[in-house]
Amino acid sequence: MKTKANKLKLLVLLSAFLVASCSSSKKLKYFQDMPQVKTGTEFNMTKFEEVKIQSDDVLNIRINTVDLEASEAINNGNNVTPGIARNISTSGTNQMITGYMVAHDGTVDIPVLGNIKVAGLTMTEAIAKVRERAEEFFKGATVSMRFANFRMSVLGEVKNPGMFVIPNQRTSVLDAVAFAGDLTMFGKRNNVMLIRRDEQGKAVAVKMDLTSKEIFESPYFYLKQNDVVYVEPAKSKLLNADTASTRYLSVLISLISLGIAIWR
Known part of the structure; x- marks a missing residue:
């Protein structure tokens, strides 16, 4: 009889521990309300909108034209700016940011092309505007542009x-x-x-x-x-991320212990 009682105690305690563990691990899961189906789940996603260029942004601008010297002058104008952020491709190293800095008046000063206002424009709009200016000097010019300090x-x-x-x-x-x-x-x-x-x-x-x-x-x-x-x-980092589960486990074990003592 005593052996059965001990086994029952062990089973109850293990069950309580598993219940509390499951409750705690649930807090670590992402997208908990996403239906789990094998065929795939459709859900709404917010529409992506291009960000607008602002003053102090750094833009890497490259323009290719039939005039190789002019292209080189423009593309070499992407000045080197001291890196202030960590390179995500090689964690822990500094990177150098190269590009044209947008001035406080919202313009970039590009060799040959001159000052062009780009602040307040999306990247797509800015590329079109720079291409339009480049076409005044070079027929068939192509423009590529991206953020260098996003x-x-x-x-x-x-x-x-x-x-x-x-x-x-x-x-x-x-x-x-x-x-x-x-x-x-x-x-x-x-x-x-x-x-x-x-x-x-x-x-x-x-x-x-x-x-x-x-x-x-x-x-x-x-x-x-x-x-x-x-x-x-979380409020406590001593045992796990779910302090509520920890309190729940303590109360549950106390109640189980009391029940076992009475049952004896």
Whole structure:
């Protein structure tokens, strides 16, 4: 009889531990409300809108023309600016930022072409405007342009916090999490803050829930220049990310112990 009672105790305690563990691990999952089906799940996603060029942005501009000397003069005008961000392709190293800096009046000064106002334009619009100016000097000129300092910062409970230069402006908050090595087990996945400065210079803070598929519909899903992503830590980092589960486990074990004592 005593052996059966001991086995029962062990079984009950293991069951309680598994219940609490499952409750805790659920907090670590992303997109918890996404249906699990083998055929695929359709869901809405916010439309990507190109970011607009701002003063102090650095643009890498390359123009190819039939005049090789002129092309070289323009393309060599991409000045080297001291790197201030970590290169995401080789973690831990500094990179040099090259390009034309947008002046405070919103213009870039390109050799041969002169001053061209690009602030307030999307990259597509800016390329068209520079190409139009280039056509005044060179027939059949081609233009390529990209951000050289599209950067963001990721802070808080992530594995590799820091500032990152992004090669593509189509970057989401999930990309930011990936660049930083994912959240730690102590990061609150349902409370990720995005801090952004709008065109009027006003700071805006938005909280996002990475445990819900609604994140894909957020107008803040795609990042803009100089966005800051902050992951709030859990209240306790001693045992696990879910302090509620820890309290629940303690209460549950106490009740089970009391029940076993009475049952004896």
